[in-house]
């Protein structure tokens with residue numbers, strides 16, 4: 001049963017996030033002290049700046065401290081790894097994120113895997129991903145997958161037994177979403193840039209989750225009545241307008257419910273990140289990594 005908020009068929013990520021805020025802020029008040037999130041940025045990309053701004057303002061809103069470390073674009077992998085290690089060693093930091101993408105030439109995996117899994121608020125280190133795939137209780141769900149899980153659950157959309165088609169197979173987004181859906185007992189199809197006849201795969205789904213980063217890839221020929229569409233993509237069209245993967249204006253008139261861009265998955269990913277941070281902040285937990 002759908003419990004769609006506001007407009008008839010809009011799955012509103014901002015309203016969902018705001019509705020889930022009190023539970024998170026209450027949890028934070030029970031901690032020994034406010035947790036601190038280290039946000040490591042390399043360079044000065046406009047999109048990274050705006051994502052970081054959103055994270056900082058959310059942190060302030062919920063009583064979490066943040067430490068923004070911005071490094072020059074020319075930083076080497078070794079120097080960046082050293083900064084991550086310093087954050088690992090710093091007792092006053094409970095969570096660390098490295099804002100992606102990193103500049104070409106930096107070894108992303110070495111940097112991400114330098115994060116202590118006990119401080120891995122985005123849930124992206126290889127050690128954490130392995131633990132999460134194995135279903136270990138002390139593992140962290142990657143923030144985007146957690147945000148989507150919460151968005152669906154809050155809006156009354158059950159994944160159990162549903163056919164879900166995911167577009168995108170990246171380690172950052174597509175694969176974690178696929179695993180989350182599997183864990184929620186959905187039947188999952190994962191499409192990618194080499195998939196043939198994408199429309200066949202999307203049309204046969206109950207729920208479409210698109211994370212390709214291709215502006216308006218999903219049009220009216222990819223959808224049918226009754227479907228739920230979750231748009232993870234963030235890109236700009238030829239006119240520079242911020243869009244998702246889905247041609248929102250036409251698809252919204254066909255499907256049962258759709259999440260917009262902006263205002264859909266984005267706010268929920270930020271929520272997922274801070275939920276992860278709070279879960280990581282367990283001074284008494286003995287980890288067995």
Ligand code: NAD
Nearest residue numbers: 168169170172173192193211212213232233234265266269
């Ligand atoms: P990526 O480029 O690493 O991966 C894109 C994936 O889409 C690939 O697996 C590719 O095979 C697939 N793809 C590309 N073109 C396709 C096509 N025409 N048909 C089918 N599949 C195609 O990107 P990513 O890091 O996974 O991010 C994907 C999108 O999600 C980006 O727009 C990114 O900005 C966005 N994103 C949003 C949030 C959020 O919170 N809303 C969080 C992270 C990423």
